Amino acid sequence: MNADRTMLRADITAAPPRNIGVPLHIANIQKIYETAEGAEVEAVRGFSVSIAAGEFVAIVGPSGCGKSTVLSMVAGLEPPTSGQIRIDNAVLKGPDPRAGMVFQSDLLLPWRTILDNVLLTVEVKKLRRADYAERAEQLLHKVGLGGFASKFPHELSGGMRQRAAICRAIIQEPGLLLMDEPFGALDALTREQMIMDLQALWLNLGNTVLFITHDIEEAVFLADRVLVMSPRPGRVELELKIDLPRPRRRTGINLERTFNEAVSLIRSTFEAQGVFAVP
């Protein structure tokens, strides 16, 4: 298993790096929900960010701050009440074919094999399965699921299933990868491994990533830029550029000054917002 994982990283870095990323612009978006009782709730207010092609941006914020709502709007699942989202300079009207999404739960279809789950994207987009079958197998091999293509989701661990879900999102090489707390449901060790593997995968593909999390260190480790959101109605409270060389290594990163400063700056921002109660 361990040898497998070293293989996997060598595999990814051996392939020539690509640059499939597309720029993303979010301009002053607002989202107002109506509750069942007819009351209006403002989930997001005046949220703006411009993300360059191939940039990795993480959004951290407390629960209920509207960070998932932002992602859901960028995914085209719900329209903003006002404001505009542009992917590669085209105004977003619904789900964009250049975007791939990873959710908090793996959402693998239990009646499909792992391979068929990965190819679901291809089927829904009405592309030819045969053109992608081989790529899907390679991708599964890359993330260490080589022997699991014909297994069913219930036969895999949580981490393996989330890997398969990531394969499903990138099978079609999306220029924009949207991730909604993808490692939130995993145990701590699996999560560290997944973080490393995601970095490797992204360094190779070069797609633009918008990554939602409530884990501060995860955000700082992975991202080129971290956006800290305020409690509801969510807007960008703090924007931090993380100037650390790539590939970053999890071991020893907490000895890096840049890393620690960023983490404690985000913590103190949350404190100032009252997210953390200071005893």
Added chain:
Amino acid sequence: MTKTDIVELAPFSTGHDERRTLLRRRRRMQAMLDRLVAPALAVIPLAAWQVLVPAFGISAFVLPTPLAILERVATDFPMLLDHMRFTAAEVLGGFALAILVGVLLALAIFYSRLVEHAVYPILIALQTVPKVTLAPLIVIYLGYGWGPKIFLSFLVSFFSIVVSTVVALKALDRGYVNLIRSMGGTEAQIFFKVRLPAALPALFGSLKVALTLSIIGAIIGEYVASERGLGYLQLKANSTFDTTLNFASVVMTSLLGVSLYFIINTLERMFTTPRPSNK
């Protein structure tokens, strides 16, 4: 501070191995016995019936022995089969109608709020009417032919299909819907890729219940007004005090139920993959 001793564990002795094979053999015996329990439970009462009826001097007019019934089934088989054909046709007609109307109605209730609010309450109210009591009325309107049997068979069985299908459709995790939508999928794709396969196990479950009910419906229809079919044969047997023939009809009706159940079971196995809980 005491020094920690390294305790060397003794290798398993051969005695352990012997005990393990013994245990394994005992377990295998147990499994074999378990498999014999169900047939034994079925055979023992039948054997008791066979022995006790003549022992107590009970007349065949009152209670024939199982072997006598079986013998009657064998000798009158062509005649019984002829009646069974009619009953089977009524059941299949009513059952097919129940599936068609049940599933379509479930879809209408699921997709249309208007239908849900207008039709669903009426349906549930109608369900409380003991539909068997409508049988004599149905004869007035549909006559003595196929009509009342098929209609009654449909009427008693379609409700369970509607309710199970609606409940199953509504139980789907919204995440799956968002997943397909994020890939740019249409509602038709959401239905065929996720909603339908996710609802199939519950649908098949309800078909098994509905099948039993639709047989009851057809037989009741025959009791009320008929000149053929297994229900009619029972009435005829009663009027000539031919209790053995009456039992023989019951055997044939059971045979019909078991074979149709077997067909549904096979279809279920073909169209659904075994899926232990995803958790």
